[in-house]
Amino acid sequence: QTIIVDSTTTTGLKYASSAQSLLTAKGDILTATAANTPARLGVGADGTTLVADSTQSTGLAWALGNPLSLNAQTGTSYTFVLGDNYKLVTASNASAQTYTIPPNSSVAYPTGSVINVIQIGAGQVSFAQGSGVTIASTGATSTAPKLRAQYSAASCVKVSTDSWYIIGDIS
Numbered sequence: 001q002t003i004i005v006d007s008t009t010t011t012g013l014k015y016a017s018s019a020q021s022l023l024t025a026k027g028d029i030l031t032a033t034a035a036n037t038p039a040r041l042g043v044g045a046d047g048t049t050l051v052a053d054s055t056q057s058t059g060l061a062w063a064l065g066n067p068l069s070l071n072a073q074t075g076t077s078y079t080f081v082l083g084d085n086y087k088l089v090t091a092s093n094a095s096a097q098t099y100t101i102p103p104n105s106s107v108a109y110p111t112g113s114v115i116n117v118i119q120i121g122a123g124q125v126s127f128a129q130g131s132g133v134t135i136a137s138t139g140a141t142s143t144a145p146k147l148r149a150q151y152s153a154a155s156c157v158k159v160s161t162d163s164w165y166i167i168g169d170i171s
Contacts, residue, residue, distance in 0.1 A: 031058040068116070073097075076123070079130070080156070085113045091147075092121040102130040104161045111158055118153040127156070127166055137166040145170040 006014040023030060027043025029050075044050065044062030053061035071089045079100040080089070091097050099117060119125045125147040129135050139145025145166050147154060154168030 029060075031060055033057045073099075074121075080107065080115055082107050082109065084115045085109055086115075088116045088118060091117060091119045091123075091125045093123040094121055095123040097121075097123050097125045098128050099125055100128040100130050101133050101135065101156060101164050103132045105132070106130065109158050111160060113158040115156040116153065117147070117156065119147040119150055122150055124149075127154075132162050134163045135166055136163070137170055139166070139170045147171075 005012060022028075022038055022040040024040065025042060029041040029043075031039050031041050033039045039058050041058055041060055048062040048064055051061055051063045052059060053063075055061075069087050071084055071087050072092065073089055074092050075097070076093055076095050077098045077100070078089070078091075079102050089099070091099065097119075101115075117125060117127075127135060127137075127145050129143060135143045135145070137143075137145040145154070148169045148171040152169035154166050154170050157165045157167065159165055
């Protein structure tokens with residue numbers, strides 16, 4: 001135990017568990033379950049990442065990497081949203097589809113953001129520049145690339161404020 005300052009006691013001191021005694025293994029993390037309530041979070045397994053998780057008593061949990069989540073789109077037009085960052089947008093429609101990258105003034109993706117897109121429907125996916133956006137790619141029209149065929153995929157990578165590269169199976 002350790003003596004700590006506590007203004008709620010008559011002496012101004014009290015004994016408390018030493019935080020050090022909570023740490024019992026290599027890699028343990030000292031956290032808390034409430035104010036002045038320290039807790040031990042054991043080291044995670046190899047390959048796991050520490051994430052915020054409000055369902056856990058400490059507000060923290062170990063999770064496997066960063067699983068890619070899906071955003072299933074079925075319409076013929078779609079403008080990317082901030083929630084698409086680091087996701088896989090699936091494009092499923094029999095008709096042609098247009099996916100627009102919005103300007104930074106509308107959706108402020110951090111530089112380095114990546115939006116993955118796969119065409120799972122028969123309708124070809126075209127990418128469009130929102131107002132003030134510049135797209136660069138190896139597509140036949142470098143500023144308006146298209147996915148080459150059904151099950152083709154591409155990644156939209158933000159390289160500066162309103163500049164994006166589109167790389168992948170494009171035409």
